[in-house]
Amino acid sequence: MPVVLISTISPSGKTNLGPYSLCFPYIIAEKHSMLLISRSTSNTAENIRRSKVCAINFIPYNKKLLKNCVMLGYPGETTEEKMKNNKFTLIPSQRTQEERVPTISYPEIIEEAIQVFESTLDESFPVYSNDITLESHFILSINKIVMKKEWKECLIEGKGFPNLPIDFGYRDNINFWFSKHSTPYAEPIPKEKGNPVHTVI
Numbered sequence: 052m053p054v055v056l057i058s059t060i061s062p063s064g065k066t067n068l069g070p071y072s073l074c075f076p077y078i079i080a081e082k083h084s085m086l087l088i089s090r091s092t093s094n095t096a097e098n099i100r101r102s103k104v105c106a107i108n109f110i111p112y113n114k115k116l117l118k119n120c121v122m123l124g125y126p127g128e129t130t131e132e133k134m135k136n137n138k139f140t141l142i143p144s145q146r147t148q149e150e151r152v153p154t155i156s157y158p159e160i161i162e163e164a165i166q167v168f169e170s171t172l173d174e175s176f177p178v179y180s181n182d183i184t185l186e187s188h189f190i191l192s193i194n195k196i197v198m199k200k201e202w203k204e205c206l207i208e209g210k211g212f213p214n215l216p217i218d219f220g221y222r223d224n225i226n227f228w229f230s231k232h233s234t235p236y237a238e239p240i241p242k243e244k245g246n247p248v249h250t251v252i
């Protein structure tokens with residue numbers, strides 16, 4: 052599973068960072084959105100329900116940053132309490148004036164992130180909330196993708212691969228477990244099938 056830090060705006064207007072792994076593509080053609088499964092009472096869930104905006108920050112594999120990421124995942128802390136110990140660099144949302152709604156304040160994003168999906172709650176899907184298990188499922192429309200120049204170039208040239216952490220989804224009452232991936236190799240899409248590029252996109 053991925054490891055993302057979701058930034059949202061707290062009721063006092065401060066950026067809150069919460070780590071999440073249950074965050075996957077949901078709609079993938081024409082419109083693009085992500086599914087987030089969160090504890091209903093997390094700061095992130097409450098902030099998304101109230102403010103409708105968030106940013107999904109894909110952090111790199113770096114043990115010091117992952118340690119801080121796990122620290123930001125300790126349940127029950129307010130934004131003010133936990134963000135005192137935040138070690139990630141926060142920079143303003145990269146939305147342009149035209150990409151902003153003037154009445155909305157957008158959360159900051161993480162400078163160290165390999166890519167960031169600046170997103171809005173897609174209210175055409177009702178938020179699934181289970182009052183017994185206390186989980187909520189959000190569909191988040193991706194409004195803007197912010198990607199480091201070096202990784203954008205690698206993507207366009209089909210060369211190079213960012214160092215993203217893997218969460219095995221296994222955890223006990225003491226540890227979270229992560230690993231880095233081995234070097235991926237490229238397996239070209241068969242040319243003889245004659246597929247035009249848009250079938251891949």
Ligand SMILES: Cc1cc2nc3c(=O)[nH]c(=O)nc-3n(C[C@H](O)[C@H](O)[C@H](O)COP(=O)(O)O)c2cc1C
Nearest residue numbers: 069070071072073089090093094095121124125126
């Ligand atoms: C690596 C990692 C992945 C996590 N993934 C999830 C997840 O997918 N869903 C969830 O509800 N909680 C997840 N948690 C626990 C939340 O981070 C935790 O509930 C935390 O309090 C959320 O922060 P927030 O209240 O500021 O949103 C994860 C924690 C870590 C460290």
